Amino acid sequence: MEKEIRALKARKNAVVMAHNYQSMEIQALADVVGDSLELAVKAKETGADLIVVCGVRFMAETAKILNPGRKVIIPVEDAGCPLADFLTPDLIREAKALYPDAAVVVYVNSTAESKALADITCTSANAVGVVRSLPQDTILFGPDANLAAYVQREIPEKTIVPVPPGGHCYVHMGFTLADVKAAKKSGSMVVCHPECPPEVQEQADLIASTGGMVRSAATGRDEPWSVFTEREMVSRLRVLYPGRVFYEKPEAVCADMKKISLADLRQALESEEHEVVLSPEVMDRARRAIERMIAVGA
Ligand code: 13P
Ligand code: SF4
Structure with a gap:
């Protein structure tokens, strides 16, 4: 499957963009992995003929808005964002x-x-x-x-x-003061996304976007992190910083981010289905x- 996906990407001059919450197998095949801002900026810079966005619909729409002349597809049509x-x-x-x-x-x-x-x-x-x-x-x-x-x-x-x-966002609303208490008791720093509830944010040691978490984790402080965002973020942090300790909340899962499988990505590259189509006026x-x-x- 991985080989086929790589071959299709090359044949079609396609770029695959994946959000930090995508499964690690999708992230491993992506040309760009990042937070919403990083994906938007990279979408603006790409020279690819085909842009495949492995994320949720608003991310694919942003890529299309910034590339009105290019074909932008999302592998699973109903991957949305309830927020x-x-x-x-x-x-x-x-x-x-x-x-x-x-x-x-x-x-x-x-x-x-x-x-x-x-x-x-x-x-x-x-x-x-x-x-x-x-x-x-x-x-x-x-x-x-x-x-x-x-x-x-x-x-x-x-x-x-x-x-x-x-x-x-229902995923981030799931973080509570009890989670903060448990994290602090275990001796870890609480690193939370600003979509978490205000009372949780007030107790956090760091508030950051997913891209901000990636950058801050690079600064070398050693204490364990309890990461208050979608749990795949922790998989990414563990791959990027294997010497550090990160804890996730197993229930913190964005169901829509998890809809895209490797098979969907291959099918999307092959068929070029689920193109993002928006009115020119709205896009402008x-x-x-x-x-x-x-x-x-x-
Ligand atoms: P980021 O921009 O921090 O990646 O957040 C996007 C998102 O959907 C958070 O739930
Ligand atoms: Fe939307 Fe999922 Fe992000 Fe929540 S975690 S804001 S539902 S994309």
Whole structure:
């Protein structure tokens, strides 16, 4: 299977992009592995004819928006992100009517239609920098209310309004204060994703995007890490840093990220099925918001 996938990639001049939560066998065959921001930046730079995104739909949509002239496919059509589904264009319009002077910041975990209504997008790696870069004092921020709370704590001088108020990722909502207590009792550092609940974030030793976790783990401190995000992240950290100790939470599984198998990847490369198709108008508007984010470079 691996050989066939490599041969298909070469024959079709295809690039395979995988998120940090993909299975390790998919990551091993990918040309790019990273967090949402890293995948977006690399998608912009690729010269491949075919882009296969092993992640969830919003990641494939972002790659398509940044490469309107290239074919972008997702191996499993219904690999979605329940967090992205919390935000609709109507909710953004309603919030804008209430706060006409506010800026609209849309987390990349969102649909293309929602991004098209954003002034700028952000990822968990750059949310604070993106919000700081804006002149407005009031920021409509969606769909993740926990990431919004994190930004609010970091930038108390602005008002961050979560849209909708309760948008969340079920995987990260599963982390509790009891997990923090158990981790600290075991002597490990608590490293959490900003999608975790605010009370968990407040007790954490480090809050980082998945890419931020990869970078911080390289800095050489020796204590064990309890990693509060999707458990595949820990598999990746163990491969990258074999001398270090990382603990995962076995229940922290993103079901949609796990939908793509090696067989699906091979089939996708062969058939080129499940192409991402978006309206040119939505893509043009969403691209402005994504490129503005990339230009902030935070
Ligand atoms: P990252 O951008 O940190 O990889 O997060 C994406 C995501 O879906 C987190 O659940
Ligand atoms: Fe969406 Fe949560 Fe899965 Fe990330 S972990 S893709 S936010 S459902």
